Every structure is written in structure tokens, then in C-alpha cells.
Amino acid sequence: LEFRVLGTGSANPQLGVHPSAFVLTIENHLLLIDCGEGTQYQLLKYKIKPTRIKYILISHLHGDHYFGLIGLICSFNLNHRTEPLTVIGPEGLEEIILAQLKYAQSKLSFELTFLLTNPLNTENVLIESTFTVFSFPLKHRIPCTGFLITKTAPPRKVLADLLPANFAPVYYKLLKEGQDVYDELGQKWYKNSEYTQAMGPKTFAYCSDTIFDADLPKYFPNVDLLYHEATFSEEQVDRATFTFHSTAGQAAEIAKMAKAKQLIIGHFSSRYQSYSHFLKESEAIFQPTMLAEEGLNYII
Amino acid sequence: LEFRVLGTGSANPQLGVHPSAFVLTIENHLLLIDCGEGTQYQLLKYKIKPTRIKYILISHLHGDHYFGLIGLICSFNLNHRTEPLTVIGPEGLEEIILAQLKYAQSKLSFELTFLLTNPLNTENVLIESTFTVFSFPLKHRIPCTGFLITKTAPPRKVLADLLPANFAPVYYKLLKEGQDVYDELGQKWYKNSEYTQAMGPKTFAYCSDTIFDADLPKYFPNVDLLYHEATFSEEQVDRATFTFHSTAGQAAEIAKMAKAKQLIIGHFSSRYQSYSHFLKESEAIFQPTMLAEEGLNYII
Numbered sequence: 001l002e003f004r005v006l007g008t009g010s011a012n013p014q015l016g017v018h019p020s021a022f023v024l025t026i027e028n029h030l031l032l033i034d035c036g037e038g039t040q041y042q043l044l045k046y047k048i049k050p051t052r053i054k055y056i057l058i059s060h061l062h063g064d065h066y067f068g069l070i071g072l073i074c075s076f077n078l079n080h081r082t083e084p085l086t087v088i089g090p091e092g093l094e095e096i097i098l099a100q101l102k103y104a105q106s107k108l109s110f111e112l113t114f115l116l117t118n119p120l121n122t123e124n125v126l127i128e129s130t131f132t133v134f135s136f137p138l139k140h141r142i143p144c145t146g147f148l149i150t151k152t153a154p155p156r157k158v159l160a161d162l163l164p165a166n167f168a169p170v171y172y173k174l175l176k177e178g179q180d181v182y183d184e185l186g187q188k189w190y191k192n193s194e195y196t197q198a199m200g201p202k203t204f205a206y207c208s209d210t211i212f213d214a215d216l217p218k219y220f221p222n223v224d225l226l227y228h229e230a231t232f233s234e235e236q237v238d239r240a241t242f243t244f245h246s247t248a249g250q251a252a253e254i255a256k257m258a259k260a261k262q263l264i265i266g267h268f269s270s271r272y273q274s275y276s277h278f279l280k281e282s283e284a285i286f287q288p289t290m291l292a293e294e295g296l297n298y299i300i
Numbered sequence: 301l302e303f304r305v306l307g308t309g310s311a312n313p314q315l316g317v318h319p320s321a322f323v324l325t326i327e328n329h330l331l332l333i334d335c336g337e338g339t340q341y342q343l344l345k346y347k348i349k350p351t352r353i354k355y356i357l358i359s360h361l362h363g364d365h366y367f368g369l370i371g372l373i374c375s376f377n378l379n380h381r382t383e384p385l386t387v388i389g390p391e392g393l394e395e396i397i398l399a400q401l402k403y404a405q406s407k408l409s410f411e412l413t414f415l416l417t418n419p420l421n422t423e424n425v426l427i428e429s430t431f432t433v434f435s436f437p438l439k440h441r442i443p444c445t446g447f448l449i450t451k452t453a454p455p456r457k458v459l460a461d462l463l464p465a466n467f468a469p470v471y472y473k474l475l476k477e478g479q480d481v482y483d484e485l486g487q488k489w490y491k492n493s494e495y496t497q498a499m500g501p502k503t504f505a506y507c508s509d510t511i512f513d514a515d516l517p518k519y520f521p522n523v524d525l526l527y528h529e530a531t532f533s534e535e536q537v538d539r540a541t542f543t544f545h546s547t548a549g550q551a552a553e554i555a556k557m558a559k560a561k562q563l564i565i566g567h568f569s570s571r572y573q574s575y576s577h578f579l580k581e582s583e584a585i586f587q588p589t590m591l592a593e594e595g596l597n598y599i600i
Contacts, residue, residue, distance in 0.1 A: 037338060063371055
């Protein structure tokens with residue numbers, strides 16, 4: 001599970017800073033999470049093959065989170081994409097995209113499916129064989145959802161150190177599949193529970209734009225990585241509340257309450273030239289905190 | 301009259317190359333012509349104050365000509381713009397922009413007016429005191445218009461060399477205003493037609509996306525500067541025709557037929573790494589040709 005940051009900015013455009021867009025890699029699947037203006041150029045810059053993106057998740061319909069989507073879809077089409085694409089997002093997104101395609105008289109070369117998120121309640125919006133996407137309500141100025149992405153548990157890990165050196169590969173495979181193994185030669189039972197270890201699912205939670213909301217942590221207890229917006233630092237807490245955004249300290253509070261393993265903060269207001277005080281403010285409450293940095297890849 | 305290039309690319313995104321967007325400066329007025337994705341970042345880069353833009357002209361609804369418009373409008377709003385904004389473009393543009401504003405629950409801080417272009421016939425779409433915008437049909441895959449922008453004639457130029465050294469400033473002003481002057485002291489008539497010279501209007505024509513169309517030159521005879529797309533060079537003439545685009549040589553033919561003073565070509569396909577052969581190809585037919593270059597300002 002890898003999380004790559006393509007944009008750390010917020011709504012006000014800033015030269016050299018890009019609006020929200022993130023790529024989550026789950027084995028062979030690439031999920032694009034939010035898609036601000038210029039995201040397709042960020043994909044080019046970081047050499048992320050757009051055809052590998054099969055799912056796009058949009059948190060809400062403020063421009064810094066989706067104005068790059070139509071351009072990306074049109075570029076997929078220009079390049080004769082054939083892989084189906086699923087876009088998950090709020091009401092209105094499909095209407096807007098389809099209107100733009102209609103007036104461009106574009107007939108897509110690939111199947112485009114929209115799945116609607118529910119801004120009022122939790123929902124399992126996508127269940128795939130290796131991961132699931134669960135959406136939960138965020139409190140912002142317009143309908144907005146966060147996402148919990150769970151990489152489902154991989155096969156059990158075989159504890160090779162406990163096995164004899166000449167242990168047959170076919171037995172090894174059976175253990176990995178979760179079976180007990182009887183070694184006729186050695187006349188010994190290898191109980192799966194003793195010779196393998198369960199690998200837990202990995203989880204990633206994404207809170208794009210939200211006021212501080214103590215209800216949030218219940219949606220992602222013990223999450224492996226939490227991305228939470230931190231548009232402002234503490235001295236602007238009133239402005240954060242007024243605009244339905246959060247401070248770095250508030251993001252840290254949410255991470256702490258959720259017992260997250262790690263926190264990444266981003267979506268910084270253009271009023272700040274550096275973000276070191278965001279880090280300090282968050283780390284005083286929750287560790288480890290990381291600052292989102294464009295181009296960086298965070299391993300979960 | 302100044303013409304500034306913000307984007308020289310065409311539909312396929314290319315790192316470091318931007319889609320169509322141009323700024324025409326007419327005295328204090330800034331007209332933005334087309335507005336591809338990322339145009340607001342180009343305005344920041346070239347330090348063009350967005351509030352000075354009062355008119356935006358959109359040629360057609362292919363994304364590389366307008367996907368940056370909604371982001372620019374939203375940024376105007378974020379920055380509490382109060383100056384009215386007029387957007388001139390084809391059917392569908394208003395519907396798309398208003399749908400995006402609706403779902404963002406944006407109430408604009410400024411007056412936004414849409415003027416509809418007619419893709420089937422010529423039209424005076426805007427008549428201001430110092431300039432006019434005339435639209436004409438372009439032949440592209442979807443409804444598309446070109447624009448002729450005329451800076452109306454400035455006051456007559458007084459031929460100071462022909463006047464006596466002690467010629468009174470008040471008489472000078474009268475001549476500039478177009479009047480004949482009687483100098484009582486010298487007992488002499490200064491006929492306006494003999495002591496002033498008319499300054500012609502200045503014209504700029506914009507042909508964004510079009511197949512080679514011999515009907516075009518009649519819309520902008522003797523134009524001072526013609527921008528004409530040149531997506532391909534001559535060896536791809538069939539592809540140009542198939543996609544309703546032009547080659548550099550065809551753009552030059554149009555400039556020649558129109559008896560243009562100067563030609564700028566742009567909208568280059570991403571398949572080309574350099575454009576020197578575009579220049580050579582065009583100059584063989586029409587001179588002077590200039591290659592559009594991002595950031596450059598062309599004085600008309």
C-alpha cells in the first residue's frame with residue numbers, strides 16, 4: 001500500500017503548488033483520490049501511467065478537488081483508452097462531466113461508470129477482491145465525504161524459520177493457503193495456526209476538507225495511515241472554524257483519538273510560505289506526523 | 301495593442317507546454333482569448349493581474365480551449381473580485397459553468413455575463429468605446445468561431461513639423477479633435493485635413509481550431525496580426541484534414557490571401573519536439589511568420 005502526494009495546496013492558486021490529488025497504490029490497482037486542476041500534468045511529471053488508474057474518488061465539488069477530472073478523462077479518450085474507469089463521487093459530478101462530454105461531442109473509447117457517494121451516511125461504495133472503499137460524511141460547507149480504503153488481508157505468512165530445511169514446497173504452499181499439513185515421511189502434523197501468522201488488513205483514511213469533528217475517529221479506528229487536511233495553523237483556528245476547515249493541531253487530535261499509526265497533513269492555505277510550524281503543532285499532540293510533500297511516496 | 305501567448309500546445313497534454321490561452325491588451329483592457337486547463341497558473345507565472353481581465357472569449361468547447369475557465373472564475377470569487385466579467389462563447393458554456401457553480405454553492409462576488417457566439421454566421425458580439433469583437437464561423441469538428449478584434453481609430457495625429465514653432469497649444473488641441481483652426485494673429489486657416497493624419501484602426505484576428513478554409517480571409521482583410529492554428533506540418537496534411545486542423549503551410553496561405561501584415565502560428569501537436577520546420581514551411585508562403593512562444597508579448 002503506497003500513498004503518493006500530487007498536490008499540497010488548497011483553493012487559492014499558488015505558483016508551484018498544486019491542488020489536491022493523491023494516488024493510492026494497492027498491489028496492481030491505482031486509485032486517484034481527488035483531482036484538482038492540472039492533475040494530469042502532475043501524473044506526467046511523476047511518470048504515473050494514467051491507464052493504470054481504474055478508480056477515481058472525488059470527495060466533494062469544490063474546484064480544487066475535481067476541476068482536473070474532465071481534462072484527465074478527455075486525455076484518456078484522446079489516447080484511445082479501453083480499460084473501464086469508475087468515478088466515485090457526490091451528486092452533480094456525473095451531470096457536470098456528461099455535459100462537458102456532450103458539448104465536446106466526445107464518444108468515449110472506454111466504459112465510464114459513476115458511483116454516487118452519500119454525504120449523510122456511511123457506505124461501502126466499492127468492494128473489490130483485494131480492497132474495499134468505505135465512505136463517511138465529512139462536515140464541510142457543501143456535501144463532502146471521506147474515504148476509508150482497506151486492503152483486505154493477504155494470505156497468511158508462513159514462519160519458515162520454524163520449518164525443517166527439507167520441508168517440501170508443496171507443503172509450504174498448503175500452509176500458505178491456510179491448511180494444516182501432515183508430513184508422512186516425518187510423521188508429523190504441522191498445524192497452520194502454529195506455523196503461520198495472520199497478516200492484518202492495511203487501512204488508509206482520507207479526510208479532504210472538514211471542520212474539526214470528534215465523530216470522525218470512529219470511522220477509522222487504528223487506521224494505518226490517516227491523511228487529514230490542515231488548511232490552517234492554530235493561530236487561525238477561528239478562520240478554520242468559519243470556513244469549515246481544520247488546523248494542524250485539530251488534525252493531530254483526530255489522529256490521536258483514532259489511535260492512527262501515522263498521520264499526513266496537507267491542503268495548506270496559500271497564506272503560508274513554509275509549513276514547519278504545522279509539523280511542530282501536530283507533533284505536540286500526535287506522533288508520527290508527516291507533512292504532505294508533492295511527489296513523495298509514503299509506504300503504508 | 302499587444303498579444304501575449306500563454307499556451308502553444310494542443311489537446312494532448314505535454315509537460316511544460318500549456319493549452320491555448322492568450323491575452324490581448326487594448327490600452328487598459330485585457331481580453332483573455334481561450335482558457336485551457338491551468339491558465340490561471342500561467343497568469344500567475346507571467347504576473348498578469350487577473351482583475352484586469354474584463355472579457356474572456358472562448359472559441360469552442362474542446363477542453364484545451366476552456367477547461368481552465370471555471371477555475372479562473374472560482375479564483376476571482378475567492379479573491380472577492382467586484383469588477384463585472386463578460387464571457388463570450390458558444391452554446392453550452394453558460395450551462396456548464398453555472399452547473400459547476402451551483403454544486404459548489406458559490407454565490408459570485410461579481411457580475412458574470414455570458415454573450416453567445418453564433419457558429420453559423422458572423423456577428424458583432426461586443427462593441428466597446430475603444431474596440432469591437434466580431435465573430436466568424438470556423439470549420440472544426442464542433443461549433444467553433446474565430447474572432448476579429450478591432451481597436452477603433454484613435455484621434456488624428458497632428459503633423460507638428462508643418463506648424464509654426466509658436467503654434468498655440470489650444471489650437472493644437474482643436475486640430476487633434478478634428479477641427480479646422482483659424483489663427484487670428486497670423487490670419488491663417490489651418491485645415492484639419494492638411495495638418496493632421498488619420499490613424500487607422502488596428503486589427504487582430506484569431507483562428508483557434510480550423511480546417512483549411514479559403515472562406516476565412518474575407519473576414520479579416522489586411523489584418524495587422526493574424527493568429528492561425530498550425531497543429532501539423534505539411535507531411536501530416538491528411539491527418540490535419542481528417543481532424544479538422546491546419547498545417548503551417550495552410551495557415552500561411554490564409555495569411556497571404558488575407559494580405560495580413562504578420563502571422564503567428566501555434567497550437568502545435570504534441571508529436572513535435574521542435575517547431576523550426578513549421579516556421580520554414582510557413583515562411584516559404586508568407587512573411588513575416590512568427591512561432592507562438594509561451595510568455596512572449598507581440599506588439600501589433
